[in-house]
Amino acid sequence: ADIYYRYLRKRGEDAVFICATDEHGTPIAVRAEREGVTPKEIADRYHVLIKDDLEGVGCAFSIFSRTTHPIHYETTRAFFLKLYEKGFIYEKEVEQLKCPRCDRFLPDRYVEGTCPYCGYEGARGDSCDYCGRYLRPTELRNPRCIVCGERPVIAKSKHWFFKLSAFQEELLKWLSRNEKLPVNVKNYALKWASEGLKDWDITRDMEWGVPIPVEGGEGKVIYVWFDAPIGYISATKVWAEQIGEKERWRKYWGKEGGARIVHFIGKDIIYHHAIFWPAMLMAEGSFGLPYTIIAGEYLTLEGRKMSKSRGWVISVADYLKLLEPDPLRYYLVMAAPLDRDADFSWEEFVRRYNDELVDILSNFIHRTLTLLTRYFNGKVPKPPHLTEKDLEVLSSIKAAVDKVAENLENFKFRDGLLEVMKLAHLGNKYLNDTAPWSAIKSSPERAAASLYVAVQIVRALADLIYPFMPFSAKRLYKMLKLKGEPENTPWEAAKEKLPPEHELGEVKPLFKKLKSEEGEKIRRSLLPREERQMAQVSLEEFYKAELRVGRIVEVKELGREHLHLVIKLGEVERSCVARIGGKYTREQLLGRQVVVVANIKPATIRGVRSEVMLLAAVHDGEVVLIVPEREVPEGSLVR
Ligand SMILES: [Zn+2]
Numbered sequence: 001a002d003i004y005y006r007y008l009r010k011r012g013e014d015a016v017f018i019c020a021t022d023e024h025g026t027p028i029a030v031r032a033e034r035e036g037v038t039p040k041e042i043a044d045r046y047h048v049l050i051k052d053d054l055e056g057v058g059c060a061f062s063i064f065s066r067t068t069h070p071i072h073y074e075t076t077r078a079f080f081l082k083l084y085e086k087g088f089i090y091e092k093e094v095e096q097l098k099c100p101r102c103d104r105f106l107p108d109r110y111v112e113g114t115c116p117y118c119g120y121e122g123a124r125g126d127s128c129d130y131c132g133r134y135l136r137p138t139e140l141r142n143p144r145c146i147v148c149g150e151r152p153v154i155a156k157s158k159h160w161f162f163k164l165s166a167f168q169e170e171l172l173k174w175l176s177r178n179e180k181l182p183v184n185v186k187n188y189a190l191k192w193a194s195e196g197l198k199d200w201d202i203t204r205d206m207e208w209g210v211p212i213p214v215e216g217g218e219g220k221v222i223y224v225w226f227d228a229p230i231g232y233i234s235a236t237k238v239w240a241e242q243i244g245e246k247e248r249w250r251k252y253w254g255k256e257g258g259a260r261i262v263h264f265i266g267k268d269i270i271y272h273h274a275i276f277w278p279a280m281l282m283a284e285g286s287f288g289l290p291y292t293i294i295a296g297e298y299l300t301l302e303g304r305k306m307s308k309s310r311g312w313v314i315s316v317a318d319y320l321k322l323l324e325p326d327p328l329r330y331y332l333v334m335a336a337p338l339d340r341d342a343d344f345s346w347e348e349f350v351r352r353y354n355d356e357l358v359d360i361l362s363n364f365i366h367r368t369l370t371l372l373t374r375y376f377n378g379k380v381p382k383p384p385h386l387t388e389k390d391l392e393v394l395s396s397i398k399a400a401v402d403k404v405a406e407n408l409e410n411f412k413f414r415d416g417l418l419e420v421m422k423l424a425h426l427g428n429k430y431l432n433d434t435a436p437w438s439a440i441k442s443s444p445e446r447a448a449a450s451l452y453v454a455v456q457i458v459r460a461l462a463d464l465i466y467p468f469m470p471f472s473a474k475r476l477y478k479m480l481k482l483k484g485e486p487e488n489t490p491w492e493a494a495k496e497k498l499p500p501e502h503e504l505g506e507v508k509p510l511f512k513k514l515k516s517e518e519g520e521k522i523r524r525s526l527l528p529r530e531e532r533q534m535a536q537v538s539l540e541e542f543y544k545a546e547l548r549v550g551r552i553v554e555v556k557e558l559g560r561e562h563l564h565l566v567i568k569l570g571e572v573e574r575s576c577v578a579r580i581g582g583k584y585t586r587e588q589l590l591g592r593q594v595v596v597v598a599n600i601k602p603a604t605i606r607g608v609r610s611e612v613m614l615l616a617a618v619h620d621g622e623v624v625l626i627v628p629e630r631e632v633p634e635g636s637l638v639r
């Protein structure tokens with residue numbers, strides 16, 4: 001999005017670059033619940049982190065807003081009311097899960113249970129992480145309240161529905177006629193739309209979110225996926241207010257304005273942007289529909305899915321402490337085309353950095369400028385006579401400028417950058433062929449002609465690299481002593497020639513080679529460590545542990561975190577202090593068969609002697625007991 005925006009600005013287009021943090025929804029509310037803070041505090045924390053990361057890599061937002069802004073609440077309410085008045089939102093009584101102990105409804109992620117499709121036990125009320133299906137809380141088998149662990153009951157609640165089904169035909173038409181939609185987005189959305197669209201529940205029984213603006217909506221909020229896209233409009237309003245032209249946002253969003261609205265999203269939210277959002281806009285009626293939707297694919301790290309909880313990530317903030325933003329921007333464009341998943345590999349990053357950015361781009365520029373400094377007092381020479389070859393190279397600059405532009409206009413960022421690099425490559429080759437360093441002795445006129453042509457390529461590169469690598473473009477502008485800044489200079493300026501006698505600035509390499517020791521040092525501090533090599537145990541050692549099946553016959557609370565259990569192992573009963581307080585209730589445990597280490601060295605925990613150890617699976621603060629697949633005699637050995 002940033003590359004596209006920077007390009008549009010250079011084209012003199014009236015472009016606004018809008019982004020915001022989407023701050024409602026149960027993930028934030030649940031997180032707040034677990035940390036004992038308000039959802040707003042969580043949202044505040046992440047808003048700053050995300051903003052710093054994106055701006056740190058050079059995203060030149062017109063505004064980076066948030067969906068907790070009062071203008072967003074106002075805009076969402078008005079949007080909802082308009083659809084309500086037009087009859088596109090209606091009320092319906094629905095069955096929801098409710099926790100009898102917490103006395104509240106359990107929307108989306110407030111409930112977990114077993115996935116009805118794949119049997120995964122950690123499925124959430126809105127989706128199953130294992131099979132990837134979207135779920136409704138009532139579909140879960142063995143549901144439990146994530147706050148207290150209690151089994152929820154079904155209760156009636158009044159909800160509001162958006163008549164998505166009424167827009168099926170119009171959506172199908174819009175999707176199939178939109179020539180600008182990329183194939184991945186178009187096919188995905190068409191498939192959904194043609195399978196039949198159901199009306200959409202846009203209400204949640206919770207406090208965190210935009211309140212329902214009609215009677216009977218007390219204690220309920222608008223579903224996050226209804227309010228989030230409205231954030232594009234409200235953020236534009238906030239921006240307009242900030243620049244003191246309150247009504248300016250209408251120019252971009254009003255149907256009559258004819259502005260092109262381009263969404264840049266991740267592929268996991270195509271459904272929301274290519275189905276829900278256009279249907280909402282069609283229903284509202286006064287706003288323009290998306291011009292296109294560009295959906296990026298996923299980025300893996302060293303061939304594996306990134307995961308924050310497993311620590312398999314590189315944070316942008318850490319990257320920026322060690323390296324410049326431009327090489328990362330370059331790498332992401334080159335290695336992560338928009339139409340397929342890509343990988344961040346350190347080796348590949350270093351290779352592209354050294355072989356492409358340094359050897360091709362930076363070296364060409366540096367050689368040209370230092371030769372000019374050495375032989376022509378840092379001034380552009382006056383070429384006495386240009387050969388056919390010289391003229392050919394000069395005209396390929398113009399062609400390259402147009403090709404890069406064409407690719408950017410068609411959202412082919414990688415192809416655009418390849419054209420830029422091709423021009424730098426051509427410059428290198430031309431320099432090698434004409435060898436001004438040896439021509440300077442035999443034929444100074446030839447050296448002058450050669451460097452005159454080469455510096456014109458450098459001149460063009462200063463503008464061509466700008467959308468991709470804005471920080472380097474700025475530095476190159478200084479080295480070339482170009483007037484103004486790359487962001488204020490029109491795109492076509494890349495075709496202009498530096499006149500003879502034009503004086504250059506101080507020359508420094510644009511990129512310096514990442515030496516192997518240096519690269520290794522960065523790699524070690526940047527990349528997550530490989531998981532520890534697991535210690536191996538022999539069968540003999542393993543069998544020293546006596547695992548047995550027992551039955552819980554008594555449960556007593558022991559402080560907040562522990563439970564004191566009595567576990568029957570055949571003839572004997574054993575005392576067990578387990579750290580599962582708050583995870584299971586007495587009722588859930590009594591009579592259950594579990595697996596214990598029967599010969600663990602006894603210990604005294606919280607003043608109570610513990611003789612056996614309970615086995616449980618642990619993940620992300622969750623504790624799940626290990627139980628035999630069916631009942632077996634108590635005391636049975638586990639092998
Ligand atoms: Zn599943």
Ligand SMILES: [Zn+2]
Pocket residue numbers: 099100101102103145146147148149150
């Ligand atoms: Zn509960």
